[in-house]
Amino acid sequence: MTSPHSAGAADGKLIIVSGPSGAGKGTVLRRVREEGLFPLVMSVSATTRAKRPGEEDGVDYFFLTREDFLARRGRGEFLESFEVYPGGALYGTLAEPVMRQLKAGKWVVLEIDVKGARQVRRSFPDAVSIFVQPPSFEVLEERLRGRGTESEESLAKRLAQAKSELASADEYKYRVVNDRLDDAVADLTAILKNC
Numbered sequence: 597m598t599s600p601h602s603a604g605a606a607d608g609k610l611i612i613v614s615g616p617s618g619a620g621k622g623t624v625l626r627r628v629r630e631e632g633l634f635p636l637v638m639s640v641s642a643t644t645r646a647k648r649p650g651e652e653d654g655v656d657y658f659f660l661t662r663e664d665f666l667a668r669r670g671r672g673e674f675l676e677s678f679e680v681y682p683g684g685a686l687y688g689t690l691a692e693p694v695m696r697q698l699k700a701g702k703w704v705v706l707e708i709d710v711k712g713a714r715q716v717r718r719s720f721p722d723a724v725s726i727f728v729q730p731p732s733f734e735v736l737e738e739r740l741r742g743r744g745t746e747s748e749e750s751l752a753k754r755l756a757q758a759k760s761e762l763a764s765a766d767e768y769k770y771r772v773v774n775d776r777l778d779d780a781v782a783d784l785t786a787i788l789k790n791c
């Protein structure tokens with residue numbers, strides 16, 4: 597993988613996965629990782645949003661205060677960082693663990709929004725980019741409501757964001773429609789075999 601950040605034949609791959617909240621990116625990725633065909637590691641992002649029940653610091657995210665996040669951003673520690681939902685929490689990819697894992701030959705998966713993806717593609721033009729989308733907007737809304745983790749206000753923000761994210765799907769090299777989970781897992785596996 598060549599980029600301004602690193603070079604060398606032994607390097608791994610950088611894989612960007614985006615898609616609206618509720619498209620099922622996390623579930624599809626978990627299934628593909630469980631198959632164990634590729635040396636995939638998930639990048640752990642930093643965020644200023646509140647921890648959800650069951651989430652663990654350092655596993656799901658690094659949960660940072662806004663102050664700490666901004667200080668790290670000021671020190672240039674992020675490959676990219678954005679307010680994913682306007683006026684909401686900050687999310688960002690810490691550079692150090694990503695670069696270390698790439699050098700170790702891992703396939704590092706960044707599960708990030710479309711703005712973050714654009715930023716990363718500028719620095720890593722040969723990153724593999726994949727957009728996971730729901731079969732329809734209505735299915736997405738049902739899934740998000742069914743998850744029961746969001747307030748009505750947060751749900752409305754996520755749905756508005758989903759509309760604009762779906763419009764960016766063709767910026768990605770590959771697209772996976774997550775209708776039946778098994779099919780989406782097979783599609784993602786085929787993409788990774790050929791990338």
Ligand code: 5GP
Pocket residue numbers: 614615616617641642645676677678680687688689707708709710711712713
């Ligand atoms: P959630 O709050 O549901 O965990 O994540 C919301 C959205 O934030 C996800 O759909 C994901 O695309 C995006 N996201 C998570 N981590 C990052 C990150 O490090 N950078 C960017 N740009 N987006 C992120």
